[in-house]
Amino acid sequence: MATRARVWFNRHAPHSLLFGQQKQSTLSAVEHAATKPSRMTLATSCLKLLAAVAAVLVALAATNWPMLVRKKDLWMPTRITRxxxxxxxLDTSLFGCEDIVVHGDYAYLACGDPVARDGWYPPALKFNKTTDxxxxxxxYAYHVETKTMTRLxxxxxxxxxxxxxxxxxMHPITDASVTPTLSVFVVNHKRTGSCVDIYDHVVGSTDLHFVESVCDPLIRTPNAVAPISRKAFYVSNYLSGPEAEPKTIVLDMMLARRTSDIVFHGDDGTTRIVRQGLRGANGLAVSDDGMMLYMAESMSGEIHAYLRNPDHSLDLAAPPLWLSFFPDNLRLVPDGLAVAGPGAFVADGSGVPTVVAAIAQGKAxxxxVDADGILMHGASVAAVHWPSRTVLVGGPVMKGVVACPWIEEGAEVGGETAGEAKEEL
Structure with a gap:
């Protein structure tokens, strides 16, 4: 490219340079000496600029080639409702149940107030701190067997x-006669800053007792939280910092920029980054044996599996699993994971398609599939009560919570086969 550019500049240079013999008489020796180096300097600068641009383009293509190849399927898919x-x-009175977790006979739900969410909800780029x-x-706690919903x-x-x-x-059980107690962790986007709030909850009761708010400069844009003890947890930072302009956050999302990370907060109160350079770190789930941490990287459409080290750092345990949608929250099931997320990017937020998928043995x-995004409008979670094979689906701007049966691989439902397992790309 440099050779061609040099030839182009020589062939298209002013006549005073191409045909110096004919035009030198019109310039004094001093003028000619001053003009020629300046023009050559301009040509050299342009060549350097072109080379730098080419190098940047090559680097971007090399690091983002998989995303470029998958862009059409991920961002502009053809969806068929299934x-x-x-x-x-399940409950039409609820709104914005962005996350749901099942423990024992209960499902716990974090739901929104539609008026409040319209004024202040950082994940949706609503930053009106003056809202009244x-x-x-x-x-909420939902008892699956009796189908009763209780606000805590x-x-x-x-x-x-x-x-x-x-x-x-769940707190360690030392006395079988005592009702189990849970620590409930919630990401709370307060107007004074986002934190992880911790509550104690006696299973079966209607109360939550506040323990503490964990706020730290490293907990910038918290999304999902995965506890490993009564006070220690991993939390994903989804986008750029809280003081970033909306256009910066939009660029994070549109360009899948590596501005995201995972943070660990320990029992000793220290907080540190344990994985960075991620593209929209979102849902987190710790395996039952505590050995693995699973993370949904929303902007790339990938699921990452990390091996947890004794110091709580994370090592990638396998190549990422690519999905055909934007995965949000992750929930464990006996043989793998359940995940939900938007099936396409819709700028105005209306009718956002949704996909609910099962992941097992490196396959999804x-x-x-809600191609119109009406029943499952931009869903973010599919939590499973395994004994009843009930899937509870919610989303940050969904009305109500949707209940569906778990579909086994190869089962016939609604006249369609429930999805062949898709190999990792």
Whole structure:
């Protein structure tokens, strides 16, 4: 490229340079000496600029080639609705249940207030801190067998509640006669800054007792939380920092920029980054044996599996699993993971398609697809009550919570086969 550029500049140079013999008489020796080096300097600068641009383009193509190859399938897919006739709305009074986790006989839900969420919800680029809403999102407990939904009463905390990620950790059982207690972890986007709030909850009760708010400069844009003890947890930072302009965050999402990371907060109160350079780190799930941490990288459409080290750092355990949609929250099932997420990018947020998939043995199969995004509007979670094979689907701007049956591989539902397992790309 440099040789061609040099030839082009020589062939198209002014006549005073191409035909110096004929034109030198019109220039004094001093003028000619001053003009020639300046023009050669300009040509050299242009060549250097072209070389630098070419190098940047090559580097971008090399590091983002898989994303470029998959861009059409991931960002502009052709979706066909599948199996929605088996689903129903569980509770029409709920709104914005972005995250759901099942523990034992109960499902715990972090749901939003539609008025508050319209004014202040950082994940959706709504940053109006002057909104007059009281910002009181709510946590619910749903008993799967009796199908009863209970709003949990908060004790010891009265500040902003703008909820996002949710998870639970069961306290060690030392007395079988005592009712189990959970630590409930929630990501709370307060107007004063985003934190991870921790509550204690006696299973079966209607109360949450505030323990502490964990706020740290490294917890910038928290999304999902994965506890490993009563106070220690991993948390994903989804985008650029909280003070970034909306256009910066939009660029993070549109260009799948590596501005995201995973942070670990320990029992000793220290916080540190354990994985960085990620493209929209989102859902997190720790395996039952505590050996693995799974992460949904939304902007690339990938699921990452990390081996947890004794110091809580993370090593990639296998090549990422590529999905045909944008994975959000992850939930464990006996043989793998359940995941939901938007099936396409829709700029105005209306009718966002949704995919619910099962992941096992390095393969993914799509169980439910809402191509119109009406019943499952931009869903973000598919939590599974395994004894009843009930899948609970929610989303940050969804009305109600949708309940669907778990579909086994190869099962016939609604006249369609429930998705062949898709090999890792």
């Amino acid at each position: 199996n929605l006739d088996k689903c129903s709305v 809403t009281t910002m009181k999102d709510a946590l 009463a908060i004790h010891g905390y009265s500040g902003d509640m703008t909820l996002h990620g949710l998870n639970v950790f 199969r799509e169980m439910y």
